[in-house]
Amino acid sequence: MSLRKIKDTLMKQTIFGIAAFNIIIVFSIFFFVFTNGLKFFYEGSVVDFFLGRTWIPLSDLYGFLPLLAGSFWVSVIALGISVPLSLFAAVYISEYAGRRTREIFKILIETMAALPSVVLGYIGLYVFSGSIRDFFGLNSGLTALNGGILLALMAIPTMVSIADDALVALDKSYKEASLAMGANKLETIVKVLLPAAFPGIFAGIMLGFGRIIGETMTVLMVTGNAPILDSGPLTAVRTLTATIAAEMGEVTIGDKHYYSLFTIGIVLFAISFLTNTIADYFIHRSRKMS
Known part of the structure; x- marks a missing residue:
């Protein structure tokens, strides 16, 4: 040999x-x-855990629903902000921006992605919380809305990058055929390019959602950490990830409370696995279409 x-x-x-x-x-x-x-x-019941309405470990109450509600509100707010902003940004970068402008925007997006979550947490704690408190007349600005805004800022770079790649990867014949049929540029984007690039755009949204649901430090700092089931955008909440981060360092290894946090971890694993599986499917579908 x-x-x-x-x-x-x-x-x-x-x-x-x-x-x-x-x-x-x-x-x-x-x-x-x-x-x-x-x-x-x-030691605990599956039904009591997943359908429980109260999370008070000191009282031996391990109800999963308040934590799920917190993650739900923060994720909905973050997606509601990040998805449209990312879509508009990706369309501008891929279809309207000049070469130099495109390079500048790409650098800014990559810089946003590099910001540490703890830095964003400080921004939410000392900047956004006061504004939210004063604008809505609340006692505290540490709410689901505060966490959702910051998580949207963290998810936007991922969504914009993948959506931009999906639009750029489309065959030029899509645009040329649409323009040749008399459609203007906006009609071409809305009715031709976005539907054709949908698999890639949706994959970016799912990966951004994975970043949102898995973030810990930011939501731990700015959402108030109150495990309340009857929560909303303007109330304090506690997410699944924040619960693990806040309580894991205080539990006794081997007791019921300790194992309950690992059970939350299993749920997060399942959500992450499902999210990445869906995103991977649509990424492969996008590559076949391009």
């Missing part, structure tokens, strides 16, 4: 080993979380 083939074989085996090691790590993490999460149900 030649030296070149030996090097190729060695490199191939090395890459395979690294990839296999990464897969083993992921499955090990999942196994650790899953096994510890299931131990909660040795």
Whole structure:
């Protein structure tokens, strides 16, 4: 065997080993979380956990619904802000902006993605919270709305980048045929380009949602951390991720409260897996269409 083939074989085996090691790590993490999460149900009821309306660990009350409600409100607000803004930004960058302007916008978007979540948390804590409190006449600005606005800022870079790539990757014949039929540029974008790029755009939205649902530090700082079921956009909430971050450092290893946090982790794993699976499907669909 030649030296070149030996090097190729060695490199191939090395890459395979690294990839296999990464897969083993992921499955090990999942196994650790899953096994510890299931131990909660040795003492607690599945129905009481998933349909429980109160989360007070000190009173041995582990109701999942208030935490789910908190994550729901924050996610809905974030998606409601980020999706339209990202769509408009992607359309402008791909169809209207000049080459130089496009490069500047891409740099700004990448800079937004690089901002640490704790920095955004401080902005929400000391800037947005006061404005929200004064504008709506609230006692505190630490609400689901505050968290949703910041999470929207965190999700926008992902959504814009993928939506822009989906629009740019379309065959030029889509636009040329539409314009040749007498449609103006806006009609071409709305009725031809956006529907054709929908799989890629939707994939970006799902990946942005994954960033929203999985964020911890920002929502821990700006949402008030109140596990209340009857919550809303202008009330304090507590999300699934914030609950784990806030309470994991204070629990006794091996008790019921400890295992309940791992059960929340299983739910987050399931949501993340479903989100990424859907996004991966639409990304592959987009590549086939382009």
